Amino acid sequence: MGEKPDVWQGTLALMVLRTLETLGPLHGYGMARRIEQTSGDQLQLNYGTLYPALLKLEQEGFIRSHWGVSENNRRAKFYELTKAGQRQVKKAAADWEQATEILARFLSPAEEA
Amino acid sequence: MPKLRAFWVRLSGFFAGRSNEGDLDPELESHIEMHTEDGIRAGLTPEDARRQAVIRLGGVEQTRQAVRERRGLPWLESFLRDVAYGLRTLGKHRVATAAAILSIGLGVGANATIFSMVSRFVLRPAPMGDPATLLTLHTTHDGDECCNNFPYPVYADIRDQAKSFSGVAAYNELIPASISGRGEPERVWGQAVTSNFFTVTQLPMLLGRGFVSGEENAQAIVLGAGLWRRRFDSDPLIAGKTISLSGRAYTVVGVVSPAFHGVDQILFTEFWVPLGNAPVLAPNLPKPSDRGQHYLVVVARLNPGVTRQSASAELHTLAARFATNYPATDKGIGFVFEQAGSLPPRERNAVLSFFAALSVVVLMVLSIAGANVANLLFAQAAGRQRDMAVRLALGATRGRLRRQMLFESTLLGLGGGILGVLLSLWSTSGLSRFRLPAPVPLDVSIGVDWRVLLYSFALSLASGLLLGLAPAWAASRPLLANALKGEDALARPGRRFILRNILVVAQIAMSVVLLCVTGLFLRSLQSASTINIGFRTDNILMMSVDPIVHGYTPQRTADFMMQLRERVAGLPGVLSAVATDTAPLSGGGRSDGFRIPGSPDSPNSWITTELFMATPGYFESLGIPRIAGGDFGSESATGPRVGIVNQAFVDQVLRGRNPIGAQVSGAGVEFRIIGVVGNVKSRTIGEETRPILYRSLQQTVASDPSFIGYTLMVHTAGNPSSVAQAVRRQIYNLDPSMAIYNEETMEEHIRAAFFLPHIAAALFGTFGFIGLVLAAVGLYGVMSYAVSRRTREIGIRMALGAKPGMVERLILSQGLALTLIGVALGWPAAWMLSRLASTFLYGIQPHDVFTFAVVPPFLIAIALVACWIPARRAASIDPMKALRTE
Numbered sequence: 001m002g003e004k005p006d007v008w009q010g011t012l013a014l015m016v017l018r019t020l021e022t023l024g025p026l027h028g029y030g031m032a033r034r035i036e037q038t039s040g041d042q043l044q045l046n047y048g049t050l051y052p053a054l055l056k057l058e059q060e061g062f063i064r065s066h067w068g069v070s071e072n073n074r075r076a077k078f079y080e081l082t083k084a085g086q087r088q089v090k091k092a093a094a095d096w097e098q099a100t101e102i103l104a105r106f107l108s109p110a111e112e113a
Numbered sequence: 114m115p116k117l118r119a120f121w122v123r124l125s126g127f128f129a130g131r132s133n134e135g136d137l138d139p140e141l142e143s144h145i146e147m148h149t150e151d152g153i154r155a156g157l158t159p160e161d162a163r164r165q166a167v168i169r170l171g172g173v174e175q176t177r178q179a180v181r182e183r184r185g186l187p188w189l190e191s192f193l194r195d196v197a198y199g200l201r202t203l204g205k206h207r208v209a210t211a212a213a214i215l216s217i218g219l220g221v222g223a224n225a226t227i228f229s230m231v232s233r234f235v236l237r238p239a240p241m242g243d244p245a246t247l248l249t250l251h252t253t254h255d256g257d258e259c260c261n262n263f264p265y266p267v268y269a270d271i272r273d274q275a276k277s278f279s280g281v282a283a284y285n286e287l288i289p290a291s292i293s294g295r296g297e298p299e300r301v302w303g304q305a306v307t308s309n310f311f312t313v314t315q316l317p318m319l320l321g322r323g324f325v326s327g328e329e330n331a332q333a334i335v336l337g338a339g340l341w342r343r344r345f346d347s348d349p350l351i352a353g354k355t356i357s358l359s360g361r362a363y364t365v366v367g368v369v370s371p372a373f374h375g376v377d378q379i380l381f382t383e384f385w386v387p388l389g390n391a392p393v394l395a396p397n398l399p400k401p402s403d404r405g406q407h408y409l410v411v412v413a414r415l416n417p418g419v420t421r422q423s424a425s426a427e428l429h430t431l432a433a434r435f436a437t438n439y440p441a442t443d444k445g446i447g448f449v450f451e452q453a454g455s456l457p458p459r460e461r462n463a464v465l466s467f468f469a470a471l472s473v474v475v476l477m478v479l480s481i482a483g484a485n486v487a488n489l490l491f492a493q494a495a496g497r498q499r500d501m502a503v504r505l506a507l508g509a510t511r512g513r514l515r516r517q518m519l520f521e522s523t524l525l526g527l528g529g530g531i532l533g534v535l536l537s538l539w540s541t542s543g544l545s546r547f548r549l550p551a552p553v554p555l556d557v558s559i560g561v562d563w564r565v566l567l568y569s570f571a572l573s574l575a576s577g578l579l580l581g582l583a584p585a586w587a588a589s590r591p592l593l594a595n596a597l598k599g600e601d602a603l604a605r606p607g608r609r610f611i612l613r614n615i616l617v618v619a620q621i622a623m624s625v626v627l628l629c630v631t632g633l634f635l636r637s638l639q640s641a642s643t644i645n646i647g648f649r650t651d652n653i654l655m656m657s658v659d660p661i662v663h664g665y666t667p668q669r670t671a672d673f674m675m676q677l678r679e680r681v682a683g684l685p686g687v688l689s690a691v692a693t694d695t696a697p698l699s700g701g702g703r704s705d706g707f708r709i710p711g712s713p714d715s716p717n718s719w720i721t722t723e724l725f726m727a728t729p730g731y732f733e734s735l736g737i738p739r740i741a742g743g744d745f746g747s748e749s750a751t752g753p754r755v756g757i758v759n760q761a762f763v764d765q766v767l768r769g770r771n772p773i774g775a776q777v778s779g780a781g782v783e784f785r786i787i788g789v790v791g792n793v794k795s796r797t798i799g800e801e802t803r804p805i806l807y808r809s810l811q812q813t814v815a816s817d818p819s820f821i822g823y824t825l826m827v828h829t830a831g832n833p834s835s836v837a838q839a840v841r842r843q844i845y846n847l848d849p850s851m852a853i854y855n856e857e858t859m860e861e862h863i864r865a866a867f868f869l870p871h872i873a874a875a876l877f878g879t880f881g882f883i884g885l886v887l888a889a890v891g892l893y894g895v896m897s898y899a900v901s902r903r904t905r906e907i908g909i910r911m912a913l914g915a916k917p918g919m920v921e922r923l924i925l926s927q928g929l930a931l932t933l934i935g936v937a938l939g940w941p942a943a944w945m946l947s948r949l950a951s952t953f954l955y956g957i958q959p960h961d962v963f964t965f966a967v968v969p970p971f972l973i974a975i976a977l978v979a980c981w982i983p984a985r986r987a988a989s990i991d992p993m994k995a996l997r998t999e
Contacts, residue, residue: 077139
C-alpha cells in the first residue's frame with residue numbers, strides 16, 4: 001500500500017456527517033475533496049467508497065439528498081443533514097472523543113508505574 | 114432503530130430489483146466531470162484529467178457494484194439464487210428427489226407420530242393458570258410403593274397448616290351422574306371438588322364463574338364445554354339456569370374452557386359439583402371424618418417464591434407431626450408431589466420406557482431413511498462431477514459449491530419434513546381412534562401440536578444438513594483432470610466408496626434390529642389372539658344402565674333389572690338376557706382378599722380374588738362351562754350369601770378342598786360356594802389366570818351396590834346389533850329418563866381389550882415394514898450404482914470370456930457380503946435390545962427363538978432380491994457396447 005493511511009472502518013461516516021454539519025449541503029465530489037483537505041492531505045480516500053457510505057447514511061435517515069446546481073453551474077446531487085443526523089453527529093463525535101482519549105492514555109509515555 | 118430502518122429500505126430495494134438503480138449514474142458522471150474540470154484547471158490535458166478522475170474514484174463499475182450491494186441485500190439475493198438453483202436441480206432429477214423426500218418423509222413422520230405422544234403425555238402442561246406452581250400431592254406409606262390419595266382430615270390439616278401453599282384444593286376423581294338437556298338422558302362422569310378448587314387451579318372459564326367459598330354444599334354445577342355444547346346447545350345464558358343431575362336440581366354457575374377435562378389430563382370428566390354433594394351422587398363414599406379412607410386427590414398452589422424443595426421439607430415436617438398426633442392412621446405417612454397434569458407417578462416409568470423403546474425404533478427408521486438419501490446424494494454427486502469441475506475451473510469457490518449442495522439436501526430434508534408432518538397428522542388421528550379398555554372415560558387422543566411441529570422442523574433440518582455434508586464435501590473436491598476428461602473424479606485411487614458401503618451395512622444392521630422387534634410384536638399379537646379368554650365373544654350385546662344415579666332404592670334397582678331381563682328375554686331373536694356389574698376384560702374391577710375362615714391369620718393367607726356379579730343364566734349365556742354344582746336361583750337379598758367360583762379359586766384359595774358347600778370369607782362377608790365354573794380372563798388378556806368369585810346380583814344390590822352401574826348382556830341368535838333398538842325401547846318403556854351407556858357388542862368389547870398388543874403390533878409392524886423397504890431400496894441403489902460404475906470392467910471381463918452367470922455371481926456375492934456383515938452386527942444388538950420390549954409382550958419370551966431364527970434368512974432373501982436385479986443387468990451387458998462407451 002501507499003504511504004498514506006486508508007480511512008479506518010466506520011470513521012468515514014462520521015467524517016461525512018461532520019463535514020455536512022460544518023459546510024451545509026454539499027455534493028459527493030466536494031465532500032471527498034473537503035475530507036482530504038481537512039485531513040491535511042494525509043488520508044488516501046478512494047472517492048468511490050464515499051457513495052455506498054452516503055447511501056447507507058441516507059438509508060439510516062441521517063442525511064437526505066436532492067439535485068441542485070454546483071458553484072460551476074453543473075447539475076450535482078447535494079446531501080444535507082437531517083434532524084436525526086444532527087443528533088447523530090453529536091453522539092458519534094462524543095463517542096469518538098472518548099475512545100481516542102482512552103487510547104491516548106495507553107499510548108502516551110508511562111508517567112508512573 | 115436506524116439499523117432497522119436501513120434494513121427495511123434495503124429490503125424494499127431488494128424487491129424493487131433492477132428498476133431501482135436510482136440516479137447513481139448521473140451522480141457519478143457529474144462527479145467525474147467536476148474532478149476532470151479541476152484537473153484541467155491544474156494544467157492536465159482533458160484526457161489525463163479524466164483518467165485521473167476515474168482512477169481516484171476507483172473505477173466506475175466497481176463503485177456502481179459497491180452501491181448496488183449496499184442498496185439491496187446481497188446475502189438474500191445469493192441465498193434465493195441458491196434456493197432457486199437447488200429447486201431447479203432437484204426438479205431435474207424427479208425420481209431421485211421423490212425417493213429422497215419419501216424416505217425422509219416416512220422417517221420424520223414416524224418420529225413426529227411418536228413425539229406427538231411424548232408431547233401429549235409428558236410435555237404438555239395442564240390447561241390451567243400458571244401450571245408450573247400447581248402441584249398434585251400424594252400420600253405414601255412406609256414400605257409402600259407410591260402412591261395413594263388423601264383422606265379428608267389429612268387434606269384439611271395440610272390446607273390449614275402448610276405455609277408453602279397459597280391454596281390447597283381436593284376433589285373426588287369420578288362421580289357418575291345422569292344429566293338432563295337435549296335428547297335422551299345421558300350418563301356422564303364428573304368430579305366433586307372443594308369450593309376453592311377453581312381459585313387454586315386458576316382455571317380459565319368460558320362462561321360464568323367457578324365455585325366460591327360458602328358453596329361447599331350448594332346444589333351448584335360447573336359444566337364442561339363439550340357437555341354444554343352437546344346437551345345445552347351452547348346456551349350463552351346458561352349461567353343461573355337450573356338443570357337436572359341424577360334427578361336433582363342444580364344451578365349452573367359456569368362453563369370451563371374447552372381444553373379442560375380434568376387436572377390429570379387422562380380422565381375425561383365433564384362436570385364439577387361442590388364436594389358436599391358427593392355423598393348424594395355417589396352413595397358408597399367414605400365419610401369425610403374418616404382419617405383412614407384415602408379417596409381425594411389434592412392439588413396445591415405454591416406460594417410465590419417458595420421452592421419445591423422447601424415445600425417438600427415442610428410437608429415432611431407435617432407428616433412427622435401427623436404421625437405423632439394420629440398414630441392409628443398416620444403412622445409412617447409421607448407426602449410426595451409432582452407438577453399437576455404430569456404422568457401419574459405409578460405409571461410414569463412404564464410409560465416413559467414404552468416411549469423410549471418407540472423413540473429408539475423410529476430414530477432407527479429415520480437413520481435407515483437417511484442412509485438411503487445420503488447414498489442417493491452420493492450417486493447424484495458422482496453424476497454431477499463434470500458440472501462441478503467446470504464450475505471450479507471457471508472460478509467458483511469450493512465453499513460456494515458445498516453451500517450449493519447443502520442447500521439441495523436441506524431442501525430435501527424440509528420437503529421430507531412437510532411430508533412427514535402430513536403423515537403424522539394422518540397417523541395421530543388414526544391412533545386416537547383406538548379405544549382403551551377401561552370402564553371410565555379416558556382422554557388419550559393425540560395430535561400434532563406446536564411442539565411436534567417444532568420437533569419435526571428441527572429433525573428435518575438437521576437430517577437435511579447432516580445428509581448433505583459428506584456428499585457435498587466429496588463433490589466439491591473432484592479430481593479436476595479426471596472430471597474434465599469425463600472420467601470418474603470422485604473415486605480416489607485405493608478407495609472404493611467405503612462410506613457408501615458402511616452406510617449400507619449400517620442400514621442392514623438396523624433393519625435386523627427393527628425386524629426382530631417387529632417380529633416379536635407380531636408374534637405377541639399372534640399369541641395374544643390364541644389366548645383362551647374362556648367365554649363367548651359372538652352374538653352378545655351389552656348395554657349399561659345406572660339406576661342408582663337416578664335415585665333408585667336398592668329394591669327398586671333389583672326389580673328394575675329383573676323386569677328388564679324378563680322383557681328383553683322375550684324379544685324375538687333373543688336367546689337369553691342376564692346382568693352383571695362389569696363385563697370381563699374391562700381393564701379393572703372389584704377385587705378383595707379371600708380365605709377359608711379359621712385358617713391361620715397371616716397376610717399371605719388372603720388370596721386376591723376378582724369379584725363379579727351375576728344373575729341366573731349368566732354362565733350359559735356367556736358359554737362359560739359349569740364344572741360342578743349349580744347356578745344362582747332366587748336367593749333372597751337378606752339370606753345367607755352364596756357364591757360361584759372359578760377353577761383358579763378352587764386351586765388357589767381352597768387348595769383342592771371339595772368346593773361345593775365350602776365357606777370362604779372376603780369382602781367382609783362369608784360366602785357358601787354353590788358352584789364351580791371354568792376360568793376366564795377377568796381384567797386384561799395378558800394376565801395370569803386370577804381367582805374369581807361371582808356374587809349374586811340380587812344379594813349385593815343393597816349391601817354393596819355397583820359403583821359403575823349394571824350391564825345387561827343379551828345373547829342373541831343372530832347379529833347382536835340388530836336387536837339393539839328393541840332392547841333400548843324396553844329400557845325406556847320401564848323408565849323413559851334412564852340413561853343408557855357403554856352400548857357395544859362383545860366383539861367390539863374384546864377388540865378394545867386387545868388394545869395393547871394391537872397398537873404395539875400396528876406401530877412396530879408399520880415401522881419394521883418401512884425400515885425393511887427402505888433398507889432393500891438402499892441396497893438395490895448401491896448395487897445398481899456399483900454395476901453402472903463397473904460397466905467397462907464387466908465388459909472387459911466378458912470380452913475375455915467370463916460367462917453371464919459368473920458376472921451375476923460376482924455382483925450377488927458383493928451384495929451378499931455387505932448383507933452378511935450387517936446381519937452379523939445387527940443380530941446381537943437386537944438380542945440385547947429385545948429385553949426392553951419384554952414388558953409389552955404377550956405369551957412369548959423376549960428372546961423368542963422363532964423370531965430370531967427367521968429374521969436373518971428373511972432379510973438375506975430380501976437382500977438377494979434387491980441385488981439380483983442389478984446383477985441381472987450386469988450379466989446382460991453387451992461387451993461391445995460397454996467398451997465403446999469411451
